[in-house]
Amino acid sequence: MIVLHYTGMENAEAALERLCDPEVEVSAHYMIAEDGRIWQMVDEAARAWHAGAGEWRGITDVNSRSIGIELVNRGDHPFAEPQMAALEALMRGIMARWAIAPEDVIGHSDMAPARKCDPGPRFDWARLAREGLALALPEAARSEPDAEAFRSAARGFGFPDVADDLLLQAVRLRFRPWGRGDLAPEDMRLAAAMAQVCSSSL
Structure with missing residues (x-):
């Protein structure tokens, strides 16, 4: 899988310092700054501590089955165009290398809704879906709440x-x-x- 996150911090430098601090015990495979710069912090074949407790499709050890990508964003504003373009290019390569299907691209909030809300309501999932990098839902009829x-x-x-x-x-x-x-x-x-x-x- 690919799990997308936002850093929730003011800038890339602060986020990078935190993600590389062994005492914090939080990491990700990649981080992308608002200007499109990309840092790789963990080898794709290695386990990174980015997902934590949660579940997706019955998988509870998501860290061992996923590549984590952190996007520099506080969570209260849209994601910058250079950042989204860099994310798309990075994801295309990862998905090709690891045969990851669009339905296996999720947000942190998808797998841990009791704890997390990232990448948040300002993230453009529809854009990724149009590029074939995330799942687009088909048209369906509305019905009464059940x-x-x-x-x-x-x-x-x-x-x-x-x-x-x-x-x-x-x-x-x-x-x-x-x-x-x-x-x-x-x-x-x-x-x-x-x-x-x-x-x-x-």
């Missing part, structure tokens, strides 16, 4: 077993970051689309 059906679809898609509110938040962060409030018909459209993906390819 918590059990939503949970079943989200869990089948790969999201972890967490409380309903956290599960809804995780799905929205990935596919509908502007969504607010209780489970809505538009969320059920996402559930139907996730179910379609599961039945066809996952």
Whole structure:
């Protein structure tokens, strides 16, 4: 897998110092600055401490099955064009080298919604999907809210077993970051689309 993160820090230098500090015990394979500069901190074949506790499609040791990419961003503003362009180029190479499919590109919040919200609501997942670097959901019909059906679809898609509110938040962060409030018909459209993906390819 590829797991995408934001650093949550003011600048690349501060983030790099933290990610390279052995006492902090946090690392990632790559970090990309807002101007597109890329640092490789861990060999792709080695395990990096970027994911932590969580789950995706039943895999609980995500660190051992993924490459982590940190994007320099505080989490409260859009990701810069040079940074996104550098990310796309980096991901194309990683996905080719390791035969990673678009459905195996996730955000930290996808696998650990109880703990994490990165890469956050300002990250442009749709852009990656248009480039074939992340999964795009198919069109699906809206329906009346059904918590059990939503949970079943989200869990089948790969999201972890967490409380309903956290599960809804995780799905929205990935596919509908502007969504607010209780489970809505538009969320059920996402559930139907996730179910379609599961039945066809996952």
